[in-house]
Amino acid sequence: MFFKIKFVAAVFILIGVVLLLAEVDETFNVYNIPYVFILIGLISLLVSLLATRKEKSLLCRIGLHKFEQVDRGREMPALFIYKCNRCGQGKKVMKAF
């Protein structure tokens, strides 16, 4: 069900952006409909993320992790290991020198 909401949210945002870029307000009087579309899309996207993700922190659920470097790759010195200090989610980053 939430997969559908995400899809609908993406479609809403897309329609809003297309309406903005197409400048349909020069032809038709659409008032703030593009912004309303984008806003509805963003809100439903946030709601679906908050409802489907399991992270404790609400910020982590919408993808705003607080990553901190915890380790470096043992075999590869260019590999940095980061961990979110709120939810513990890790990620690996390759850095070129």
Ligand SMILES: [Zn+2]
């Ligand atoms: Zn996190």
